[in-house]
Amino acid sequence: MENEKPIKRIQRFAQLSKLSIGKFEEAAGLNHNVIQNAIQRNSHMSDDTLGKIMTAFPQLSMKWVLIGKGEMLLTSKEVFSNSRIQQEPDFAKVLQKLDLIENDVLVADLKVDLFQLYQSNSDLKTDLLRVYKLIGDI
Numbered sequence: 001m002e003n004e005k006p007i008k009r010i011q012r013f014a015q016l017s018k019l020s021i022g023k024f025e026e027a028a029g030l031n032h033n034v035i036q037n038a039i040q041r042n043s044h045m046s047d048d049t050l051g052k053i054m055t056a057f058p059q060l061s062m063k064w065v066l067i068g069k070g071e072m073l074l075t076s077k078e079v080f081s082n083s084r085i086q087q088e089p090d091f092a093k094v095l096q097k098l099d100l101i102e103n104d105v106l107v108a109d110l111k112v113d114l115f116q117l118y119q120s121n122s123d124l125k126t127d128l129l130r131v132y133k134l135i136g137d138i
Contacts, residue, residue, distance in 0.1 A: 003068070004068065005042060005043075005044070006044070006045060006050075006065050006066055007035070007038045007039055007042065007043065007044070007045060008039075008042075009064065009065050009068065009072075010024075010035060010045070010053065010065060011035075011039050012072070013057070013060055013065075013072060014035075016072070017057075021035050021036045021039065022036070027056050027057075028049075028052045028053045028055075028056040028057070029052050029055075029056060030049060030052055030053075034049060035049075050062070050065070050066075053065075058074075059073050059074050060072070060073065060074070061073065061074050061078075
């Protein structure tokens with residue numbers, strides 16, 4: 001629906017994700033009631049709020065959120081192509097290994113999960129390197 005405001009699209013995404021608005025705010029690292037208040041007022045969100053949502057939910061299409069065009073969710077490939085993290089040498093090695101067994105749908109899900117974990121906590125770099133070493137034997 002192109003004529004609805006971005007806040008309504010965010011509300012639809014949260015519902016589709018089976019997240020209460022409070023849980024959605026928490027997952028995005030937003031202050032309590034930021035989204036809830038915007039929904040009630042049918043108001044705009046700040047750039048900071050949108051940035052936090054983009055970071056927390058990389059699968060969410062910002063084009064869809066902002067202007068209502070395209071699909072709500074990005075494909076796994078689009079999520080990774082939009083990411084700078086994949087260009088880091090160690091993370092790129094993990095992705096290359098996983099590409100060797102790309103036929104498995106679970107591997108695509110694993111790649112998205114790894115991306116989200118890596119993005120949420122930079123300390124996971126060491127853990128991802130261990131994963132790389134483990135799958136190196138595959």
